[in-house]
Amino acid sequence: xxxxxxxxxxxxxxxxxxxxxxxxxxxxxxxxxxxxxxxxxxxxxxxxxxxxxxxxxxxxxxxxxxxxxxxxxxxxxxxxxxxxxxxxxxxxxxxxxxxxxxxxxxxxxxxxxxxxxxxxxxxxxxxxxxxxxxxxxxxxxxxxxxxxxxxxxxxxxxxxxxxxxxxxxxxxxxxxxxxxxxxxxxxxxxxxxxxxxxxxxxxxxxxxxxxxxxxxxxxxxxxxxxxxxxxxxxxxxxxxxxxxxxxxxxxxxxxxxxxxxxxxxxxxxxxxxxxxxxxxxxxxxxxxxxxxxxxxxxxx
Numbered sequence: 001x002x003x004x005x006x007x008x009x010x011x012x013x014x015x016x017x018x019x020x021x022x023x024x025x026x027x028x029x030x031x032x033x034x035x036x037x038x039x040x041x042x043x044x045x046x047x048x049x050x051x052x053x054x055x056x057x058x059x060x061x062x063x064x065x066x067x068x069x070x071x072x073x074x075x076x077x078x079x080x081x082x083x084x085x086x087x088x089x090x091x092x093x094x095x096x097x098x099x100x101x102x103x104x105x106x107x108x109x110x111x112x113x114x115x116x117x118x119x120x121x122x123x124x125x126x127x128x129x130x131x132x133x134x135x136x137x138x139x140x141x142x143x144x145x146x147x148x149x150x151x152x153x154x155x156x157x158x159x160x161x162x163x164x165x166x167x168x169x170x171x172x173x174x175x176x177x178x179x180x181x182x183x184x185x186x187x188x189x190x191x192x193x194x195x196x197x198x199x200x201x202x203x204x205x206x207x208x209x210x211x212x213x214x215x216x217x218x219x220x221x222x223x224x225x226x227x228x229x230x231x232x233x234x235x236x237x238x239x240x241x242x243x244x245x246x247x248x249x250x251x252x253x254x255x256x257x258x259x260x261x262x263x264x265x266x267x268x269x270x271x272x273x274x275x276x277x278x279x280x281x282x283x284x285x286x287x288x289x290x291x292x293x294x295x296x297x298x299x300x
Contacts, residue, residue, distance in 0.1 A: 019184075027186045033086035033197050037072055044077025048226075049130040050087075050200050052192040053141050054106045056094045060143040064094040066106065066113055068145075069192035071200060072126055079223035081204050089193035090123070091116035107191055120149065127152055132229060136161045136176050136199050138298040146299075156294030158229035160203060162266070164221050170210040176202065183208065229294045234272040238263040240285035248282055266292065 018024040041047070050071050057063030069089035074082050093113045103109055127133065127149075135141040138159035146153045161174050171182055176195065180186060180202055187198045203222035216224065238249055239262050246263070254263040267275050272289055279287055292300060 026184060027181060028184055030180075030185055030187045030198060030201050033071075033193075035086050036083045037085045038074055038083040041074055042076050042082070045082065046075055046132070047130040048073045048075060049127055049133045050196050050203075051133050051135050051141060051145070052195040052199070053144050054108065054190075054192050055144055056096075056098055056102055058140075060147045063144075065092055065118065065144050065148055066094055066098070066102075066108055067091050067192045068118055068123065068148075069196040070123060070126055071196050072130065073200065073222075075222070075226070079226040080220070081222065084200065087193045087196040087200075088122070089191070089196075090118045092118045105190065107189060118148070124149060124151065127155065131156065132226075132294065133157045134160060134199070134203075134225065136195070138162070142298055154295060156229065157298050158225050158294060159298055160199060160221070160225055162298075163228040164225050168210070169208045171208070228268070231269055232291065232293045233266045233268055233297055234275075234289045235264055235266050235292055235300060236272065236275050237288045237290070238279070238284065239288050241287075242284075245282070245284055248284075252278070266297065 015026050015028070019026040050073060052069050053065045054067040055063050056066050067089055069087050071087035072085040074084065076082050091108070091113050093116045097110055098108065098113070133142070133145075133152075133155055135157065136159070138157045138161075142152075142155075142157050166174050166179065171179060173179065173182075176198055177186070180198060183202065183205055185201065187194055187201075203225065204220055207216040207219050207221060207224065209217065236254075237257075237260075238245070238254060241249065241263060249263045252265070254265045256262075257264055269291075276286060276289075279285070290300070
């Protein structure tokens with residue numbers, strides 16, 4: 001990972017020495033954010049927004065965004081990054097005291113938020129220039145963004161947490177800080193702006209070499225994410241599966257939907273028939289499938 005910090009030569013040498021020793025792991029601080037956004041795009045290029053929100057709670061119907069951070073990334077027709085802005089962030093006063101656990105989690109206090117308002121013009125101006133929003137937990141972030149900015153309700157979103165097959169590359173945790181540590185980097189804080197920059201730094205890295213990464217070498221995680229987003233998915237629901245199948249479904253990474261009372265998971269289009277065949281092999285009723293695209297996948 002390239003770092004733009006200037007360090008004493010002896011520090012760089014010591015880090016290189018430790019990095020080459022099998023008994024040590026070296027983590028490097030992420031570089032400081034900087035601007036490098038092109039005015040024009042090549043043919044087939046597109047603009048992507050990387051976004052993160054901090055909120056006063058988990059329910060977008062009753063809780064407010066208290067911080068929103070956003071950066072603008074330009075890619076070519078192959079999904080390779082050709083430039084980016086530095087992340088910007090804005091605070092918002094929810095007009096009621098924060099719970100102590102939210103203050104501890106976000107590092108924000110009532111004093112930070114007093115009188116603050118999100119800059120709707122700046123935020124929507126960036127989102128309107130971009131064809132896709134990316135977040136590390138898109139299902140959470142987009143609900144709050146859609147609630148705050150109703151005109152974004154038809155915007156496509158991609159989720160770097162759910163749509164990049166991290167386990168395929170030998171990465172057991174999908175938490176952003178753990179993924180960066182596995183790639184030799186770290187960052188400080190849990191503020192939205194830091195999280196956006198950290199996610200960008202992770203996504204611009206080449207796919208980690210692993211026995212499961214065949215066919216992906218030389219590509220970045222962002223390119224894999226864009227491929228997943230463009231291809232769409234199928235939401236598979238085990239609607240008539242008996243209670244006795246719950247352990248089998250868990251092993252296949254199905255989630256329980258308490259509202260619909262059904263086990264479900266999203267699979268790539270090409271894997272849908274494989275998934276249906278697995279139900280036949282397990283002597284389970286055929287599951288249902290619903291086609292998803294980047295607009296409805298994380299809103300569904």
